[in-house]
Amino acid sequence: MKYLAMSFLFLVGLAQAKPTFLDSVQRLKWDDLEVVWIEDDKFPRFTASIFFQDGALSDPMAGLTQATFDQFTAGTSKETQRQLAEFFDFYGANLKHTVTHEYSVLSIQALTKDIKPVMGKVCEIFKDAKFPEDELNSYVSRSRSHLKNLVTSHSALADRIFRSLSLEGTIYAKPVEGSLESFGRFTSKLLKDRLAQLNKTKKILYLSGPAGVKEMRDVLRKDCQWSHEARATAGPLKKPEPESVIYLADVPGDANQAQIRIGRYLTYDEIKGKSDQFQFLSTFLGGGFTSKLVQELRVKRGLTYSAGAYVSMQRDYGRAGIITFSKNETAAEAISIIRDVFQEVGAGVVTPQEFEHQQGHLIGGYAFGFEETTAFLGQIMQYDHQGRDLEELVNFPQTIKKMTPATLSQADLEVYPWDRMTILVLGDKSLAKSLSRIRPVKLIRYEDYL
Amino acid sequence: MKTLILLLLLAGCSTGDKRTAATAPKPKTLADSINLDVTEAKLPNGMTALIVPNNKLPIFSLYLFYKVGGKNEVPGITGASHFLEHMMFKGTKKFGKNSLDFIIEGSGGSTNAYTTNDQTVYYENLPSGQLGTILDIEADRLANLNLDEDEFNKERAVVLEERKMRYENSPRGQLYLAMVQSLFKDTPYGSAVIGEIPDLKSVTRDQIHQYFKRFYAPNNLTLVLVGDVDTAKAQAMVKQKFGGIPASPTVDEAHAELTEExxxxxxxxxxxxxxxxxxxxxxxxxxxxxxxxxxxxxxxxxxxxxxxxxxxxxxxxxxxxxxxxxxxxxxxxxxxxxxxxxxxxxxxxxxxxxxxxxxxxxxxxxxxxxxxxxxxxxxxxxxxxxxxxxxxxxxxxxxxxxxxxxxxxxxxxxxxxxxxxxxxxxxxxxxxxxxxxxxxxxxxxxxxxxxxxxx
CATH class of the missing domain: 3.30.830.10 (Metalloenzyme, LuxS/M16 peptidase-like)
Incomplete structure (x- = not known):
């Protein structure tokens, strides 16, 4: 039984587990293709995640890479969109993709016995996708309509606007998903050219499944014929200086709840070597029911249903933020409390119990990151992308154990300096009065961010 | 709930099996092929416990299914099941006020719950070694839930915010709610599980307590434990922690009243x-x-x-x-x-x-x-x-x-x-x-x- 070959290491304790842990990750070279494989025979299925070292930063217009993957199965010279969909659906094959500014991933999940037909078809599309005009026009029409209707989800709309505001002035400001303006500029040729670039881009295959997945090697060599050119990192990164205002995005109707986003962009220098400290900070502030913000906002005051904190790190930049909401009457109070929490944690006003509690939370929860092989592979993918040694993943519990309250305070001061926070509130414009007691309010139109 | 379903009738798309029909063994049905190693225990107080060992990682998941949800509510106390779900995290006699989340998360675990029309489910994912503690917590909140009046009123505000998030400020939530209200008008399925706003504002701590006493009982509970546990020891612990909690004398009657008609x-x-x-x-x-x-x-x-x-x-x-x-x-x-x-x-x-x-x-x-x-x-x-x-x-x-x-x-x-x-x-x-x-x-x-x- 090889299900999670690395799993037994936990039974002998994490401290002694290091060598076995790394042994479970097989790094292979299939011709020019780098492969990372974890053998998993719990079920007769496989997941193949093709990592492309290229993402939306290469887009001449917002959303082009996303559209290329969205329309990947829109047709080849031999088959229509419907025929391709019938093919994959018949095999129960699931194709998903993720596009970020820095990289893109296409994941294929299917039964192991169907590796040859499924992966053969994927390769066929890589070589022969036509992005037919009719399908592309339909896609553009649907995408536009859907984006105009984003106001039906205040949370998703707030996320989109906040991303744009907090990244303004950086090379990451263009939305990965595209915009109303950019959709109209897509052509079949542009998408074909983009796919051709991706065919040549350096790729790494992250693979989980039983030993039978090795059959994929021949399919990829014969049918995909990829090349793997490394792509240059993007140009110099600017450091935006946010306006000291609260952006208030007014939405139609009688919104009686305000979406709140607070955070900022982090440069490479700010995130370098700080991943574990920042993960601890996020957990401490908003990583569960016992986190500082949930306790202050929800448990003690009943101001919200949820509050979360994140520091998401890419290879060259990061983003930090707080996500919550509150009723109109208490939105300003919620923001003030978040500010106070930032300042208290930065000043070291943290009890030993609070600190040790969150250490226990992260260390004890470590094993859950390996329960699903695909999640484990996802972690490895991120480590590889960020150029981190897997030893850091192995040593994560020890790293957290060594942290001190001073480390936490320092991380808080670095990530959440209040005067550099971008603040967005999405809700009713009547909020302006109460919010202006915290900072000047700048009204914005949500439509300008679609 | 949409039931999870499957079938293994894959002959039509099989390409890897080279055996001929003459030599192939009689194909198993899927029901033959999926055999789950479940140990079932029924306690004298009516509680059911299911245990599945899986020692691949030093972790386990514990799920408790209470057979109570929106369908059991009546006008005036709509949302009681969900409100109670929130209050179940507020503390117990043994573990004190607002301590449950701290015990669970502090050991590296996670916990949450959800309420549907038919059931309320509590779950924890924890590292091995925490089984005794979590069974203690679950048994104590079943036997000795702390329904503090101040906490109750604070949580009322949280529930109202959740309701706004899901319905008043969500056109998709409004759509789903309008659909069930129309399709199941004048039936127990015809309202929001989270409750109607006037009821959420007026329901009292005592009403929720009565509701709790009726439906939160071992004879209305299924406990499922999957993960790195010793089955025999786990079974003994479940019996020890939950065996002394009395059954509800009225819960069966409550279910019987809910005829399909x-x-x-x-x-x-x-x-x-x-x-x-x-x-x-x-x-x-x-x-x-x-x-x-x-x-x-x-x-x-x-x-x-x-x-x-x-x-x-x-x-x-x-x-x-x-x-x-x-x-x-x-x-x-x-x-x-x-x-x-x-x-x-x-x-x-x-x-x-x-x-x-x-x-x-x-x-x-x-x-x-x-x-x-x-x-x-x-x-x-x-x-x-x-x-x-x-x-x-x-x-x-x-x-x-x-x-x-x-x-x-x-x-x-x-x-x-x-x-x-x-x-x-x-x-x-x-x-x-x-x-x-x-x-x-x-x-x-x-x-x-x-x-x-x-x-």
Whole structure:
């Protein structure tokens, strides 16, 4: 039984587990293709995640890479969109993709016995996708309509606007998903050219499944014929200086709840070597029911249903933020409390119990990151992308154990300096009065961010 | 809840098996192939415990299924089940105020809960070694829940915010709520599980306490434990912690009062419900009443819903979305089966400029035709293949398996019912699906839309 070959290491304790842990990750070279494989025979299925070292930063217009993957199965010279969909659906094959500014991933999940037909078809599309005009026009029409209707989800709309505001002035400001303006500029040729670039881009295959997945090697060599050119990192990164205002995005109707986003962009220098400290900070502030913000906002005051904190790190930049909401009457109070929490944690006003509690939370929860092989592979993918040694993943519990309250305070001061926070509130414009007691309010139109 | 389903009828798409029919062993059915190593214990106080060992990682998942939900509420206390779910995290006699989350998260675990029309489920994912503590917590909050008045009122505000988030500030939430309110009007399924706002504002701590005393009892509870545990020791611990808690004398009576007849849709003619909401393009749902979970025809309707509205090759997506001039940005179909009734629904979002009424008529007109043109052997095989892949995904984690078993034990009073389900799915034929399709689409329906142009 090889299900999670690395799993037994936990039974002998994490401290002694290091060598076995790394042994479970097989790094292979299939011709020019780098492969990372974890053998998993719990079920007769496989997941193949093709990592492309290229993402939306290469887009001449917002959303082009996303559209290329969205329309990947829109047709080849031999088959229509419907025929391709019938093919994959018949095999129960699931194709998903993720596009970020820095990289893109296409994941294929299917039964192991169907590796040859499924992966053969994927390769066929890589070589022969036509992005037919009719399908592309339909896609553009649907995408536009859907984006105009984003106001039906205040949370998703707030996320989109906040991303744009907090990244303004950086090379990451263009939305990965595209915009109303950019959709109209897509052509079949542009998408074909983009796919051709991706065919040549350096790729790494992250693979989980039983030993039978090795059959994929021949399919990829014969049918995909990829090349793997490394792509240059993007140009110099600017450091935006946010306006000291609260952006208030007014939405139609009688919104009686305000979406709140607070955070900022982090440069490479700010995130370098700080991943574990920042993960601890996020957990401490908003990583569960016992986190500082949930306790202050929800448990003690009943101001919200949820509050979360994140520091998401890419290879060259990061983003930090707080996500919550509150009723109109208490939105300003919620923001003030978040500010106070930032300042208290930065000043070291943290009890030993609070600190040790969150250490226990992260260390004890470590094993859950390996329960699903695909999640484990996802972690490895991120480590590889960020150029981190897997030893850091192995040593994560020890790293957290060594942290001190001073480390936490320092991380808080670095990530959440209040005067550099971008603040967005999405809700009713009547909020302006109460919010202006915290900072000047700048009204914005949500439509300008679609 | 849409039951998780699967089938192994993969012969049609098999390419890897080179055995000939003459030499191949008799194929196993899926029911033969999936055998779960479950130890079942029934305590004298009526509690059921299911334990599945899995020592691949030093972690486990614990799920507690209480058979109480929106269906058990009456006007005046709508939302009681969900409110109580929130209060269950507020502390117990032994563990004190607001300490449960700290104990669980402090050891590296996570916890949460959800409330449906039919059940309230609490779950924890924890590292090995915490079993005794978490069983202690679960037993103590069942026996000695701390319903502090101040905490109760603070949590009322949180629940009201959650309600606003899910419904008042969400056109999609408004749409779903309007659909169930119309389709199940005057039945216990005809309101929001989270509760009506006036009830949430007026319900008292004592009302919730009475509700708790009636429904939170071992004879209304299934505990499922999956992961790195020693079965015999775990079983002994469960008996030790929960064995002394008395059964509820009235819970069986409460369930008996809820006859199926009370849950059947009263819709006798097609209804069109227009709700004004902040959606610039219309979003819609077309719903038909069907059958309670476990009904034989329900399996055929599950297959139908996937044929019509699941995946890029499905009928409705290709009819309305993936076309030259799309009518809808998204469209889907689903079959939802609850303990006492079910419903089949089609939903989606229209492209701006499309006339809602024209779309509604067109959709209604085409549905019966699909029963013949779309229900084919090939499509049924396709859906069965997809179910298998979905099942694997669902059973990949301790939590997934715990939920799978707990759902079946709670809804069918037998976790082994998954075998019956597999057999029923295996037997679904074109004729079954066509018959269920025609029968369903002849029934009176409810068409609900939310749009900012409605008055």
């Amino acid at each position: 009370k849950f059947q849709s009263r819709v006798r003619a097609d209804q069109v419900v227009n709700k004004k909401g902040e959606s610039p393009s219309p979003i819609f749902m077309l719903a038909y009443p069907t059958y309670k979970v476990g009904h034989a025809k329900g399996y055929a309707l599950d297959v139908l819903s996937s044929i019509l509205g699941s995946g890029k090759s499905s009928t409705l997506i290709n009819e309305y979305a993936l076309i030259k001039k799309p009518v809808a940005t998204s469209v889907y179909a689903a079959h939802q089966q609850l303990e006492k009734a079910g419903f089949f629904f089609i939903g989606g979002e229209l492209v701006r400029g499309v006339k809602l009424e024209d779309f509604r008529r067109d959709l209604k007109k085409k549905l019966a035709g699909y029963c013949e043109t779309e229900v084919t052997d090939k499509n049924i095989q396709k859906i069965k293949n997809n179910y298998l892949v979905d099942l694997y995904a669902g059973l990949d984690t301790n939590a997934g398996l715990a939920q799978f078993l707990g759902d079946r034990q709670t809804l069918f009073e037998d976790w082994r019912f998954y075998k019956t389900e597999l057999e029923l799915y295996e037997k679904v034929t074109v004729e079954d699906v066509r018959a269920a399709c025609h029968e369903t689409f002849k029934k009176p329906s409810v068409f609900v839309s939310v749009w900012n142009k409605h008055k």
